[in-house]
Amino acid sequence: MKQNMMKQLCVFLCHLLVFFCLFTIIPSAYGRKLHRSCKKHHHTYGVSCNSTNNFNILCFGAKANGVSDDSKKLVAAWNAACKVDGGILQIPSNHRFLIKPVTLQGPCMSHVVIQIDGTLLAPSKVGSWSKSNLYQWINIKWVQNITIQGSGTIDGQGCNWWAPMGSKHTFDIKPTALRFYASEDVLVRDIMIKNSPQVHLKFDNSRGVKVNNVSILAPGNSPNTDGIHLQNTRDVEIMHSNIGTGDDCLSIQTGCCNVHIHHINCGPGHGISIGGLGKDKSVACVSDILVENSNIENTLYGARIKTWQGGIGLVKNITFSNIQVTNVNSPIVINQYYCDKSLCKNETGSVAIKEVKFDKITGSYSTQPIYLACSDDIPCTEIDLSGIQLKPSRRPLEGSHVQQALCYNSYGSSNDQLVPSSMNYCLKKGGDGAINQISRLSNADC
Numbered sequence: 313m314k315q316n317m318m319k320q321l322c323v324f325l326c327h328l329l330v331f332f333c334l335f336t337i338i339p340s341a342y343g344r345k346l347h348r349s350c351k352k353h354h355h356t357y358g359v360s361c362n363s364t365n366n367f368n369i370l371c372f373g374a375k376a377n378g379v380s381d382d383s384k385k386l387v388a389a390w391n392a393a394c395k396v397d398g399g400i401l402q403i404p405s406n407h408r409f410l411i412k413p414v415t416l417q418g419p420c421m422s423h424v425v426i427q428i429d430g431t432l433l434a435p436s437k438v439g440s441w442s443k444s445n446l447y448q449w450i451n452i453k454w455v456q457n458i459t460i461q462g463s464g465t466i467d468g469q470g471c472n473w474w475a476p477m478g479s480k481h482t483f484d485i486k487p488t489a490l491r492f493y494a495s496e497d498v499l500v501r502d503i504m505i506k507n508s509p510q511v512h513l514k515f516d517n518s519r520g521v522k523v524n525n526v527s528i529l530a531p532g533n534s535p536n537t538d539g540i541h542l543q544n545t546r547d548v549e550i551m552h553s554n555i556g557t558g559d560d561c562l563s564i565q566t567g568c569c570n571v572h573i574h575h576i577n578c579g580p581g582h583g584i585s586i587g588g589l590g591k592d593k594s595v596a597c598v599s600d601i602l603v604e605n606s607n608i609e610n611t612l613y614g615a616r617i618k619t620w621q622g623g624i625g626l627v628k629n630i631t632f633s634n635i636q637v638t639n640v641n642s643p644i645v646i647n648q649y650y651c652d653k654s655l656c657k658n659e660t661g662s663v664a665i666k667e668v669k670f671d672k673i674t675g676s677y678s679t680q681p682i683y684l685a686c687s688d689d690i691p692c693t694e695i696d697l698s699g700i701q702l703k704p705s706r707r708p709l710e711g712s713h714v715q716q717a718l719c720y721n722s723y724g725s726s727n728d729q730l731v732p733s734s735m736n737y738c739l740k741k742g743g744d745g746a747i748n749q750i751s752r753l754s755n756a757d758c
């Protein structure tokens with residue numbers, strides 16, 4: 313049934329693609345004319361190819377028909393923009409550029425802008441991706457002080473990668489659409505990123521990241537299509553954005569700290585998550601995360617922390633505040649038994665979790681208002697519940713039934729009168745012994 317729907321969706325999207333291809337013949341003819349004119353007269357059709365810092369991809373010979381490979385033209389325009397003071401790389405509106413996996417590499421002369429007003433398209437056939445580079449599509453590496461902005465779209469055309477788990481066309485590695493690696497002072501604003509094969513926007517080993525007013529969209533049943541993924545990245549602000557995908561809207565992984573997320577509309581998807589941390593007994597450290605003033609709608613989870621059994625490290629000082637949830641299966645979750653298959657081995661040890669505040673989480677849930685499953689070995693401590701008002705949804709997901717609040721091996725305090733009232737008695741008081749134990753552990757590892 314689900315497979316059938318996926319198939320139909322793929323067929324539909326591929327038809328849509330053909331339709332678009334037809335309609336890009338006109339713009340492509342226009343693009344060629346534009347390109348010729350770029351060389352002859354330098355200021356026709358509003359495109360200047362004789363600017364000291366403004367580099368339009370059309371001036372580098374891009375075909376702009378959505379079919380011919382424009383990757384080399386993109387890289388050439390990038391190299392030009394990167395070399396000069398205040399370089400701007402222009403992806404003009406009303407044009408579509410087919411781009412194979414590329415790396416746009418720094419360091420650059422100074423602040424660089426990538427102005428995306430048109431559409432960048434990834435290869436839609438899985439076979440046309442090079443086997444040696446499946447990790448990401450557009451890789452921005454070693455760049456300091458960069459802005460990506462505009463009214464355009466980064467389209468991962470991922471539907472051929474989305475076969476459901478267990479079917480014969482699944483892939484071990486699926487590309488991330490736009491990835492920043494070891495970069496600093498990055499601003500991504502206004503653009504749309506859609507239909508990535510896997511993660512849409514990823515920041516890795518980076519610092520000083522701002523994401524503002526972006527839209528990230530993929531079907532709710534597309535697997536592993538996280539919206540924004542942070543890893544080993546600090547000093548981050550993500551705001552005023554709409555994210556709806558088939559997996560986490562936002563995912564915060566190990567090595568992240570000082571992250572502020574606010575004014576996000578999330579859904580469909582799996583909510584806003586920290587983790588999964590500590591896979592394969594790895595060390596994970598995450599701290600100082602604030603998620604506030606956001607809406608989460610029609611998702612599996614709301615505010616969630618997930619760790620694998622057997623990990624090492626510490627998650628601390630995490631606040632989820634003023635989150636409106638609508639028809640979310642489980643709005644408040646800590647799961648220290650995270651497992652992406654049906655059964656994982658029991659392991660000893662766990663990433664410790666402390667100082668987590670769930671504040672003003674209000675709205676409706678369809679399965680369970682709160683699910684805190686903390687580790688047998690190291691309990692969660694200093695959990696703070698306040699201002700929580702959750703009612704069963706009038707539109708529960710098909711086949712789901714409401715369960716009671718659950719807090720296992722979780723210590724902390726709840727203020728006010730929480731709704732449902734079972735939450736008021738959910739946490740255990742105290743946990744001082746555990747706090748001391750965690751302090752010793754965390755000093756050693758994080």
Ligand SMILES: *[C@@H]1O[C@H](CO)[C@@H](O)[C@H](O)[C@H]1NC(C)=O
Pocket residue numbers: 354362
């Ligand atoms: C291109 O720019 C240079 C320097 O900015 C100028 O000297 C030259 O005349 C311009 N050429 C055209 C064809 O506009």
Ligand SMILES: *[C@@H]1O[C@H](CO)[C@@H](O)[C@H](O)[C@H]1NC(C)=O
Pocket residue numbers: 423457497
């Ligand atoms: C980044 O570039 C902007 C614009 O040129 C400039 O004002 C700012 O100082 C730069 N920041 C850093 C950290 O270099």
Ligand SMILES: *[C@@H]1O[C@H](CO)[C@@H](O)[C@H](O)[C@H]1NC(C)=O
Pocket residue numbers: 462463464502503525
């Ligand atoms: C947000 O992005 C959209 C789409 O690019 C744009 O039209 C709008 O002006 C932006 N809003 C703000 C406040 O910058």
Ligand SMILES: *[C@@H]1O[C@H](CO)[C@@H](O)[C@H](O)[C@H]1NC(C)=O
Pocket residue numbers: 570571572599600601602629
């Ligand atoms: C906790 O995290 C918040 C948000 O990142 C930060 O502003 C605050 O200073 C942190 N508190 C402590 C005690 O470190």
Ligand SMILES: *[C@@H]1O[C@H](CO)[C@@H](O)[C@H](O)[C@H]1NC(C)=O
Pocket residue numbers: 655656657658
């Ligand atoms: C793990 O431990 C739990 C509780 O002690 C037990 O019920 C479960 O069967 C164990 N699972 C495995 C895979 O050993």
